[in-house]
Amino acid sequence: MTALPDAPAVVAPPSPPGRPAGPRSRRPRPLRTALAYASLLAVALLVLVPFGWMVSSSLKRDNQVLTVPIEWIPREFRWSNFVEIWDRIPMLTYLGNSAFLSAAITVLQVLTGSFAAYGFAKVRFPGRDALFLAYIATIAVPWQAYMVPQYIMMQRAELTDTYWSIILLQAFGAFGVFLMRQYYLSIPDDLCEAARIDGLSEYGIYRRIMLPLSKPALASLAMLTFVNTWNDYMGPFIYLTSNDLWTVQLGLRSFVGQYDAEYAMIMTGAVLSVLPILVVFLFGQRYFIRGIATSGLKG
Amino acid sequence: MAQVITQPAPETPPRKRRAWRGVLVGWSFILPNFLGFALFTLVPMLAAFALAFVDWDSYRTPEWVGLDNFQRLLRDETFFVALRNTLYYAAGHIPLTLAAALGLALALNRRLRGVGFFRTAAFFPYITSLVAVAVVWNMLFNPTAGPVNQILQALGVDDPPRWAASTDWAMPAVIITSVWRDMGYYMVLFLAGLQAIPKEYHEAARVDGANAWHRFRRITLPCLRPTTFFVVVMLTIQSFKVLDLIVVMTDGGPGRSTLVLAQLVYREGITEGRFGYSSAIALVLFVIVLTVTVVQFRLNERRSDR
Known part of the structure; x- marks a missing residue:
């Protein structure tokens, strides 16, 4: 498992120049270290217990989920939940739809x-x-304030209940432009100038120089967009009414609405909906964090 | 223009031609994104402003009515319920998330083996899908057999709240869930701020005999001020426009106890088809967010002047 790197300092002022803080030879104090680890453990418990409970419940029978006293570890592991769920709801379709939408919008x-x-x-x-100022200004306006005109537009264009509505509304966000521009500004102009003198066109500079140099930023943007789209609930909720177009989020929410007593199966679905994001995150969390720290905002 | 200045001044026509080429090339880069951005973000945004002054239900033709929608708003009791709930949510979500995020960052800003794992864990709720988060917490908050109430009972609370099933406790349940979800994100911002504080400050204070609390009060907090300010602004904006968590977790209920402004916009505009009226609510929402942000910037300036 990769570790979360120290986030780059973007929000805070740069540290004043001076002697770099050398390693101070402080004697290791076992009590302090133990206390530090105890506080870390408390933090981890607070954050992870809901996840643990989700996974544990997904492996139980429905009537074993909400018991008094709490059973943190299932009496018997019902792995069969993860087999049955594919027949109970069209999980594969939902996952496929989510993957398609997220990939299309990300690209x-x-x-x-x-x-x-x-x-x-x-x-x-x-x-x-x-x-560019117009782009930035729109980031400050909450989407909730103009969702109704967007909906009217899509309705008039008869694009509701198609993927087009969601792709068109989410693929051209100002956020991506902002994030990439910040990165490009950090690449020296001399590099482009040299390429211009060598006879490369602007498009050539973009393709041969900027794209290869900006791979980390591209990765950040791709990940943030993918995860945001995968997790998005309101977009699909407003626009997609046909069951066969639903994303995993809509499918799971509707399953909860219909069978609210099937606790274990609901948790199984929740685990399956989170798993792809966990994989994406663990592979590329460095880019993820960097993207958040550079932009300081999301969606 | 820099390259033009460094070169010997060329004749006017080629320079003009080059300027035009610059415009064409520049726009050709921006256009693919700009078309989508203008059509699906800018136009609806401007339309939202105009629609607030129009009477338009989905069946009738739009009619300019001036401030009628806003007058109706002042008589609409549901609007004030939603406004109060939104303020309630903000009043809980902003300080609690701020404290939790700062606490996490302080706890995790250590050079210890394995601290990376804990940072990752603390951040993960933020990118977990809302539906999964809401589903899990709704069950944790189950009034009779949910783990939260069982733990409360074990701690000696005889009559634990009924959480999402009661009008009084549904909003606290939503706030707790949202703090749990968002604290990891703001922790990342605070960690960046903490790591930018020069270590000499703390070393010097320690030599002078300052204890941990004094160092926190006199060094860490003042140095973090820009970060804290930024986090508060972001949290405020995020709180006032809260929508998806509420829709998924309580759908505004029970009754209207968790109905918020953004949800009222959704209900009036998209469910009921009252385009004009919903846009008036949306405009109020936007003006509130804008005002709070501007006030925060002003306060921040004044404090920095001192």
């Missing part, structure tokens, strides 16, 4: 976002900065 957002960011960061033309 579009990364492509158009990084492309536009190059225009904003490295090509000079009148009106550019005013336009």
Whole structure:
């Protein structure tokens, strides 16, 4: 398991120049270390107990989930829950739909976002900065304030209950442009200038120089977008009514509504809906954290 | 323009042509994103402003009515219920998340073996899907046999709250869940702030005999001020626009006890098709968020001046 790296300092002011803090030879104090670990353990318990309970409940019988006293560890492990759920609800369809939507939106957002960011960061033309300001200003407006006009538009275009509505609404966010532009600004202009003198066109510079150099930022953006889309509830909830288009979030929510006493099966579904995100996160959490720390905002 | 200045001044026509080329090339990069952005974000955003002054139900033709929607708002009791609930949520969510995130960051800002694992764990709730979070916490909060109430009873609370099943305790249940979910995200921001504090400050204070509490009060907190400010602004915006967690966890109930402003916008606009009226509520929501943010910026400036 990879460790969460020290987050880069972006929000805070840079530390003043001076003597770098050398390793102070302080004697190890076992009591302090023990106390520190005890506090870490308390934190971990607070955070992880709900997850532990979710996994444990997913391996029980329905009538063993809410018992007095609490059974933290199942009496018998019912792995069969993870087999039965595929027949109880169309879980495979839901997972596939979620994967398709997340992938489509991520690809579009990364492509158009990084492309536009190059225009904003490295090509000079009148009106550019005013336009960028318009992008930034929209990030400050809560989406909840304009969801109704968006809905009216989609309704008039007869795109409700299709993936088009969600893809079109989420693939061109200002967030991706902002994140990529921040990164491109950190790449020296001299590099582009040299390439220009060598006869590379702007598109060539973008493709041959900027894209390869910005792989970490592209990875950050791709991950944030993928996870956000996978977890999104309101978008699919507003626009998708047909069962065969539903994402995992909608499917799970509707299952809870219909069979609210099947506690174990609900938990099995919850585990399955979280698992893909856990995998993505563990593989790329470094990019994930960096993206959050650079932008300081999300969705 | 930098390259133009460093070169010997060229004739006017080529320079003009180059400027035009710059515009074309620049726009060609921005256009693919801008088309989607303008059509699906900018236009609806501007439309939301205009719609607030229009009477438009999905069956009738739109009609300009000036401030009618806002007058109706002042007479709408449900609006004030939603406004009060939103303020309630914000009043719980902002300070508790701030404290939890700062506490986590302080606990995890140590050079210990395995601290990375704990940071990862603390962050994970934030990227867990809301539906899973809501489903799990709703069961944890189960009034009769849920683990939360069993633990409370074991601690000597004879009559534990009925949480999401009662009008008084549904909002606290939502707030606790949202604090648990969001604290890891703000912890990342605080960790970045803590790591930017020069170690010499603490060393010097320790030499001068300052204890841990004094160092926290006199060094850590003042140095963290920019981060704290940023976190408070973000938390405020996030609190006032809360929607999905409520929809999934309580759907505004029981009764109207957890109905919030953004949810009222959704109900009026998308469920009921009252486009004009819902846009007026949305505008109020936006103005509240904007005002609070501006006030916070002002306060921050004044405090930095001192």
